[in-house]
C-alpha cells in the first residue's frame with residue numbers, strides 16, 4: 085500500500101516537472117537569446133552593477149474617466165535579454181500603482197513567467213488571481229488586458245503581440261469579455277491620448 | 283391503485299386550472315353608483331355564462347324562496363316576483379315571460395342561472411357579455427375603444443366613447459388622463475399599439491389613463507365637438523413604422539454571464555447577471571408583441587453558458603441579429619453611461635486565412651425537433667469577420683435610440699473590442715453595455731423598473747429600424 089502511494093507520488097512529480105519544462109523553460113530557451121537592438125537604451129552608466137541599472141518604460145494606469153489607460157514613465161530594472169526585460173516590465177506593471185494612479189490589474193495577480201517567440205509574440209503567464217479577483221465589466225477587463233499588452237508592445241519593439249496565460253494555460257477570457265485565445269497586438273486606442281482617434 | 287388515480291386527478295385539475303386561466307376573466311364587473319363589485323362566473327359555455335342565484339341575490343339584495351309545489355324558486359326583487367323553474371329557459375317576471383340564453387338548472391341546493399337573468403329583474407340592468415361588464419342604472423359606463431396611428435409628425439390617439447359623454451383631457455409628465463362624465467369606463471383592450479407612442483392604457487374609475495411612449499415629446503388635444511370622439515396628437519420624433527418588411531425574422535438575445543459568473547456588481551449588490559436577464563426578457567417580450575419576431579434567449583435562468591454555445595445558438599437558429607447584453611464596471615467610479623460595441627477585428631485578420639476554408643463542404647446536421655438541415659461547413663470560429671460593418675451600423679442605431687430615450691451614454695458610445703462572445707456569430711452581432719454598475723447614478727437607474735423598460739424599448743425600436751433597413755446592413 086505504502087509503496088503504491090510512493091510510486092504514484094513519484095509519477096506525479098515527474099509529470100509536473102515535464103509540464104514545467106515544456107511550458108515555461110523550453111520557450112525561454114527557444115526565444116532569441118541575443119539582446120535585441122530595440123531594447124530601450126535609457127540605461128545608466130556601464131560601471132553600475134547590473135542590478136542597479138534602470139531603463140525608463142511607459143507603464144499604463146486607469147485614466148480618471150475610467151474608460152482608458154494613461155501612460156506613466158517609470159524606472160524598471162534593466163535586463164540583458166529581451167525575454168528577461170519583458171519579465172521586468174510586466175513585474176513593474178503588475179506591482180502597486182504609483183501614488184495618484186489607479187491600477188487596472190486585480191489585486192494579488194503575480195507574474196509566473198514571460199517568454200518570447202521568434203515571431204515577436206510574448207506569452208505572459210500570470211497567477212489565477214488576475215481572473216478570480218477581477219471585478220468584471222468589459223471596459224475594466226479591456227484595461228487590465230491592454231495595460232499588459234501595451235506595457236510590452238510599447239516598450240519592447242521586438243514584441244508585436246502578447247498573449248496572457250493563466251497558471252500556464254491558455255484561457256478564453258479573464259472575466260467573460262476580452263478574447264485571450266490568441267496574441268493581441270498593441271492597442272493604442274485604449275490609451276487616453278489616442279482614444280479619440282477613429 | 284388509489285395513488286395513480288390521485289395523480290391523474292391532480293393532473294386533470296391542473297390542466298383545468300390552466301384552461302380556466304386561459305379563458306380570461308372569470309367574473310363580471312358589476313358597475314353601480316356605489317362602486318364596482320365582482321360577480322363570479324360559475325361556469326361558462328360557448329353561448330352563455332352561468333352564475334349562481336345566491337351570488338346574484340347577495341349582490342342585489344334579493345329574497346330567494348323555494349317553491350316546492352311548482353318545482354322551482356321564487357325571487358323577490360322589490361315589488362316584483364320572478365319565478366324560475368329548473369330546466370326552463372324562460373322565467374316569469376312580474377307576470378311577463380323573459381327568455382334567457384340558457385336554461386335555469388339546479389345542482390343540489392344551488393340554483394344556477396345564465397347571467398342575462400339579471401335583465402329579468404326590471405332594475406335597468408345592462409349585461410355586456412363581450413367585456414363581462416354589468417351596468418346597473420343610474421350608473422353609466424360608456425364603451426371605450428382606442429387606437430394609435432402613426433403620422434408624419436409622430437402619431438395620433440383616437441378614443442371613441444359609446445355613448446358619447448363629456449370629457450376633459452389633462453397631462454402630467456408622461457401621463458395623460460381623459461376623464462369622462464360617467465361612473466366607469468368599459469375599455470376594450472388595446473392591442474398592437476406602437477410602444478414608442480403609447481406605452482400603456484388603462485382605466486381608473488371614470489378616467490382613461492394613457493402612458494405616453496418615449497418618442498412623444500408633446501401632445502395636442504383636437505377640439506372634435508363630438509362627445510363620442512377624443513383625438514390627441516402625439517408630437518414626437520418621426521418613429522419607425524412597425525410593419526412587417528422582409529429581412530429579420532429571428533433575434534437571439536444573450537443575457538451576459540450567469541450561474542457562477544456574476545459579472546460586474548454595484549455597491550448595493552446588484553449583479554450584472556441578474557440585470558442582463560431581466561432586460562433580455564423584456565426585450566424578448568417587446569419584440570414578440572410588436573414585431574412578431576421569433577426571439578431566442580441564450581439562457582432564461584441563472585445558469586452558466588459557455589461563450590461558444592451562446593454564438594452557436596444564434597447560428598443554429600439562423601438568427602438575423604445577435605445581441606449580447608452586459609453591464610459595465612470600472613476601477614473609476616466616474617465612468618457612467620451605456621455603450622454598444624462590435625468586434626474589433628484587427629487581431630483576427632492573421633488568423634483568418636488559417637482557419638476559414640472557402641471550399642468547405644456542406645454538412646447535414648440533425649436539428650432539434652427532428653430532421654436534418656444542410657449547412658455550409660465554414661468554421662464558425664471567425665464567422666463575425668465579414669459581418670463587422672453591419673454590426674457596427676447596428677451598434678450606431680442602438681446608440682441613437684438609447685440616447686433618444688434619454689439614456690446617458692458613454693463618451694465612446696459606439697466602440698469595438700476583441701469580444702469573445704461575438705467572434706463566432708455569423709450575423710450582425712453587438713454587445714450592449716446597459717450602464718456602469720460601479721457608478722452610483724447608473725446603479726440607481728439600473729434598479730428602476732421604468733429605466734429597464736426604457737432600455738428594452740429603445741433596443742426593440744433599434745431592431746425595428748434594422749428591419750426596415752434604417753440601420754444594420
Ligand SMILES: [Zn+2]
Nearest residue numbers: 538545608609
Ligand atoms: Zn459583462
